[in-house]
Amino acid sequence: MDAKTWKNPIIAWVDKRLPIFTMMQHDLVDYPTPRNLNYWWNFGSLAGIVLVIMIATGVVLAMHYTPHTQHAFESVERIMRDVNYGWLLRYLHMNGASMFFIVVYIHMFRGLYYGSYKAPRELLWQIGVIILLAMMATAFMGYVLPWGQMSYWGAKVITNLFSAIPLVGDAIVTWLWGGFAVDNPTLNRFFALHYLLPFLLFALVFLHLVALHTSKSNNPLGIDVKGPQDTIPFTPYYTVKDMFGLGAFLIFYLAFVFFAPNFFGEPDNYIKANPMQTPPHIVPEWYFLPFYAILRAITFDILFIPAKLLGVIAMFAAVLVLLFLPWLDRSAVRSARFRPIYKQVFWLFVADCILLGVVGGHPPEGVWVPLGQAATAFYFAFFLVIMPLLSFIERPRPLPSSISAAVTGKGVGISAHGVAE
Amino acid sequence: MKRKTLAAAFATLLFTTGAAVASEAPKLPAQSWSFSGTFGTFGRPDLQRGFQVYKQICSSCHAAHLLAYRNLTDIGFTPQQVTDFAADFEVEDGPNDEGEMFTRKAVAADRFVKPFPNEAAARAANNGAYPPDLSLMTKARVGGPDYVYALLTGYKEEPPAGFALMEGMHYNEYFPGHQVAMAPPLSEGGVDYADGTTATVEQMAKDVVTFLSWAAEPEMEVRKRLGVKVMIFLVALTALLFALKRKIWSDVH
Numbered sequence: 001m002d003a004k005t006w007k008n009p010i011i012a013w014v015d016k017r018l019p020i021f022t023m024m025q026h027d028l029v030d031y032p033t034p035r036n037l038n039y040w041w042n043f044g045s046l047a048g049i050v051l052v053i054m055i056a057t058g059v060v061l062a063m064h065y066t067p068h069t070q071h072a073f074e075s076v077e078r079i080m081r082d083v084n085y086g087w088l089l090r091y092l093h094m095n096g097a098s099m100f101f102i103v104v105y106i107h108m109f110r111g112l113y114y115g116s117y118k119a120p121r122e123l124l125w126q127i128g129v130i131i132l133l134a135m136m137a138t139a140f141m142g143y144v145l146p147w148g149q150m151s152y153w154g155a156k157v158i159t160n161l162f163s164a165i166p167l168v169g170d171a172i173v174t175w176l177w178g179g180f181a182v183d184n185p186t187l188n189r190f191f192a193l194h195y196l197l198p199f200l201l202f203a204l205v206f207l208h209l210v211a212l213h214t215s216k217s218n219n220p221l222g223i224d225v226k227g228p229q230d231t232i233p234f235t236p237y238y239t240v241k242d243m244f245g246l247g248a249f250l251i252f253y254l255a256f257v258f259f260a261p262n263f264f265g266e267p268d269n270y271i272k273a274n275p276m277q278t279p280p281h282i283v284p285e286w287y288f289l290p291f292y293a294i295l296r297a298i299t300f301d302i303l304f305i306p307a308k309l310l311g312v313i314a315m316f317a318a319v320l321v322l323l324f325l326p327w328l329d330r331s332a333v334r335s336a337r338f339r340p341i342y343k344q345v346f347w348l349f350v351a352d353c354i355l356l357g358v359v360g361g362h363p364p365e366g367v368w369v370p371l372g373q374a375a376t377a378f379y380f381a382f383f384l385v386i387m388p389l390l391s392f393i394e395r396p397r398p399l400p401s402s403i404s405a406a407v408t409g410k411g412v413g414i415s416a417h418g419v420a421e
Numbered sequence: 422m423k424r425k426t427l428a429a430a431f432a433t434l435l436f437t438t439g440a441a442v443a444s445e446a447p448k449l450p451a452q453s454w455s456f457s458g459t460f461g462t463f464g465r466p467d468l469q470r471g472f473q474v475y476k477q478i479c480s481s482c483h484a485a486h487l488l489a490y491r492n493l494t495d496i497g498f499t500p501q502q503v504t505d506f507a508a509d510f511e512v513e514d515g516p517n518d519e520g521e522m523f524t525r526k527a528v529a530a531d532r533f534v535k536p537f538p539n540e541a542a543a544r545a546a547n548n549g550a551y552p553p554d555l556s557l558m559t560k561a562r563v564g565g566p567d568y569v570y571a572l573l574t575g576y577k578e579e580p581p582a583g584f585a586l587m588e589g590m591h592y593n594e595y596f597p598g599h600q601v602a603m604a605p606p607l608s609e610g611g612v613d614y615a616d617g618t619t620a621t622v623e624q625m626a627k628d629v630v631t632f633l634s635w636a637a638e639p640e641m642e643v644r645k646r647l648g649v650k651v652m653i654f655l656v657a658l659t660a661l662l663f664a665l666k667r668k669i670w671s672d673v674h
């Protein structure tokens with residue numbers, strides 16, 4: 001980090017003792033970024049901004065919310081009706097959760113397509129997977145807080161999964177609940193954890209950025225930066241590109257907030273939680289549906305392991321398998337642009353995830369059962385069989401000599417697609 | 422091309438998950454509501470007629486405990502009218518300085534007084550059925566206002582041949598399972614509209630659903646008005662940012 005001389009004496013004084021301005025200059029302005037990033041690279045900064053929006057709206061909502069089974073539902077409605085712009089805060093927060101997952105899922109698919117998890121970015125990717133896990137826990141507990149029917153029954157179904165653990169399962173469930181049913185202690189601790197986890201998320205995002213700025217951004221060609229001719233400074237180029245992306249994203253996000261605020265929600269959650277009445281279909285929020293489908297796909301025991309436990313293992317494995325991705329994929333080429341077979345299989349995988357989501361939204365009966373099983377089998381086969389196998393059988397196309405050569409069209413062996421962006 | 426496919430597939434995912442729950446009930450006839458769409462608003466005369474239906478018919482069994490009498494000024498009643506509505510009800514208050522609970526007339530700041538003190542009392546008076554709270558009804562059912570309208574107008578005097586209707590139940594085309602404990606609440610001329618509108622079943626159903634939609638989403642008009650302004654601002658801002666991006670990047674491409 002070069003010691004930059006600051007004109008303003010106060011900034012210079014502070015910076016000499018605590019180099020925050022030098023760090024900002026280094027990481028937000030000068031940060032050398034590949035010149036060929038496409039719009040799929042916007043989603044990382046968008047995810048960060050959504051996190052900030054969620055924390056900001058969440059803190060204010062917490063000032064008006066009452067975490068008690070007798071008052072939670074009414075206190076949310078009080079926010080909607082009597083708190084100034086309370087409806088706006090709540091709808092921003094509620095739809096913000098869906099937006100967070102949309103943005104993060106796109107961000108992850110982008111990483112998957114362009115091989116952003118490969119050396120030297122393995123840790124960067126793994127921190128990202130941990131961030132996803134933390135997000136899922138936060139979102140799940142947040143959904144319980146309004147204490148509607150789906151909140152209550154969703155909490156009951158998901159916490160009950162832990163009862164599948166042999167020997168200690170039931171004890172763990174009682175410990176999670178803080179009693180013998182989902183009740184006030186459960187709601188209280190979920191509220192406390194829902195408030196805590198986003199700050200841990202924030203710290204994880206910081207680590208994610210430190211790792212990113214150490215190994216630097218990947219790019220659509222997936223080749224290493226060879227020199228200064230391949231990069232441009234983050235500011236103004238990517239600052240303005242991210243700002244434009246943010247504008248477009250806000251139009252999408254706020255269209256739901258203002259004109260279809262309950263689009264992603266379940267009507268049942270506007271009925272106050274009733275432990276005596278089970279809703280006809282208990283479904284999680286849309287962003288959990290693929291995992292819910294995997295959970296329910298295992299309908300058979302294997303040897304002495306019961307189906308329920310296998311389902312729980314499969315569901316957690318579906319996320320945890322991502323941690324091993326850098327070593328499951330042995331191909332030396334990062335970007336799918338130069339991997340003719342992987343490129344096809346990638347889109348099959350995207351379709352498979354969407355299919356799992358659709359299956360997760362339907363009751364587990366009829367054709368949905370074998371469909372869910374086939375989709376689950378493909379999900380794991382993609383990571384555990386296809387990825388390792390492709391590394392050996394696929395013949396990648398020739399890589400361009402450098403980013404700048406590809407961008408200016410003077411490189412060798414570039415596909416037309418590579419130049420287009 | 423692939424981006425379009427992805428977007429389409431994604432939209433399918435979102436759409437199907439929402440629709441998944443609705444699959445069993447018969448298809449609801451779509452009504453045209455003045456409050457649907459980006460610029461939709463509630464008609465004040467409709468809301469006031471709907472309130473009259475709620476007050477004279479629904480509220481004898483159904484609570485709407487999230488509403489306060491003061492909220493009624495939002496649908497065009499004067500503060501004096503609101504005070505008068507409230508004064509028809511008694512609420513328990515206290516304790517007073519002697520430590521006694523007492524009843525007093527409801528005031529504008531009170532929530533709508535419930536017809537029954539608790540669920541057990543409500544069930545006892547309704548053959549064991551519990552009339553649900555109506556404050557959020559149009560948000561709490563798949564199909565929303567269309568469903569409530571279909572339910573109110575979907576009664577059949579005779580169930581289809583072979584349908585075993587239980588004692589004290591009523592056949593309704595749109596209620597899940599078709600057996601509903603609530604007797605047909607609306608009948609021709611059921612209320613005497615203050616504004617002279619003819620009180621047909623359809624008219625009353627439409628009015629009361631409009632009122633209940635307002636009760637469930639009292640912020641809707643403000644929300645949509647603000648939304649339009651925010652959208653105009655964001656589209657202009659994003660267009661400017663796009664122009665700025667093009668300008669700044671002109672020396673890179």
